[in-house]
Amino acid sequence: MFGRKAAEKLDSAAGALHRAGAKAAGKAGGRAGDAVANALIAPIRNQIDVPCTCKGRCPHK
Secondary structure (H helix, E strand, C coil): CCCHHHHHHHHHHHHHHHHHHHHHHHHHHHHHHHHHHHHHCHHHHCCCCCCCCCCCCCCCC
C-alpha cells in the first residue's frame, strides 16, 4: 500500500514531533511528542512493511 517514501515522511514527522516537544519542554516534552506521534502516526506506519528509516538517529529507541 505505502512504500519507502511514505515511511520516510512518517518517520521524519515523528522525529519532528519529538524534537519540537523536547525543545519546548525538555525531556518530558520529548516524551509528549512521542506520545502524540504514537497516537497519530503509528497506526499508519504499522501498515508499511519498511523498517525504520532513521539510519541510526531514531529518537524512539
